[in-house]
Amino acid sequence: MHNNSESRPTQQKNLLRVLLITGTFMIIEVVGGLLTGSLALLADAGHMLTDVAALSLSAFAIWMAARPSTPDKSYGYHRAEILAAAINAAVLLMLAIWIVVEAYRRFFEPPHVAGIPMLLIGFVGLAVNLVSLKVLEDHGNETLNIRSAYLEVLSDAISSIGVILGGATIWLTGWFPIDPLLSVGISLFIVWRTWALLSQAVHVLMEGVPTRLNAREVGQAMVAVPGVKGIHDLHIWTITSGLDALSAHVVVPVGEDRNAVLGHLQQLLRDRFGIDHATLQIVEERSDRVQVE
Known part of the structure; x- marks a missing residue:
């Protein structure tokens, strides 16, 4: 919002x-x-x-x-x-x-x-x-x-x-x-x-997930972004009415364009879920395992 x-x-x-x-x-x-x-x-x-x-x-x-x-x-x-x-x-x-x-x-x-x-x-x-x-x-x-x-x-x-x-x-x-x-x-x-x-x-x-959002759905949408292998330590909370925040670790393959992945994720969170305040940490990993926690 x-x-x-x-x-x-x-x-x-x-x-x-x-x-x-x-x-x-x-x-x-x-x-x-x-x-x-x-x-x-x-x-x-x-x-x-x-x-x-x-x-x-x-x-x-x-x-x-x-x-x-x-x-x-x-x-x-x-x-x-x-x-x-x-x-x-x-x-x-x-x-x-x-x-x-x-x-x-x-x-x-x-x-x-x-x-x-x-x-x-x-x-x-x-x-x-x-x-x-x-x-x-x-x-x-x-x-x-x-x-x-x-x-x-x-x-x-x-x-x-x-x-x-x-x-x-x-x-x-x-x-x-x-x-x-x-x-x-x-x-x-x-x-x-x-x-x-x-x-x-x-x-x-209590920093609960905003009632208008589903944390599982947000995580799955983030994993679907090209270049993202997994999402963990996902947290979504409300600072005040109409101002939601998110933080997460984003797993990407070694050598992936980090800036491009971050740009796509931020656009997804802003346009689809109305989250402007997102803190994302990139974690490089060689495993092909996809994870959403």
Whole structure:
């Protein structure tokens, strides 16, 4: 996956616009939830907090990616995004647990909830999400960061629809238990997304093979390059979202044109697998045995 350096400033500008819109409405939802007594609004505000965090991380990652490396940080500051994602995921999981516990208590003793204000805030939230989606849609397929931000806002639009349904139900029927029920649904949605985020962050920190790649397939493709007799000590990992790295020992026959082999391998890794950062060590060997480890 490649970052388009020319579009990076535009991506960051649009992310900051959406971040401002989303963050402002999140505050409105918190105030609205406290004034109306709606736990569903507070739960949706927590859901929007995941959007704010994801958008912040995406904008932060774009900014950090532009910073040069230093002698003591040869990869620069790319991993800051992953660390922030892991911390953010842990906080959001605790928030979701609190909402579920509070919803359980409220289900048996449902407090009065102002249905009309809840309904109106839900409609405003949906409008805010639709505007944010429009801002991001032109860059939706450029990078993993932008794509994940787009999906965050899209899922929050679905959550806003839940708040609208809750407000309408309370307004028309006066059935207050719908509020904690919706809160649990929104919280479970937060847990599902947050657990996926935490799993990805841990996988990256453990230097696992990027989920979009198959190490065996990469190794076999490298062995198929003319002049390559074998590949061993193959390692593939993610530095940060959209930036994967690879290292390997490449076995070639004695007398083989090393530069040509390296050029073909680097082109293969770049064009077919989207790996720009590859460290390859040539090992000459007389054996005809092909090996992929």
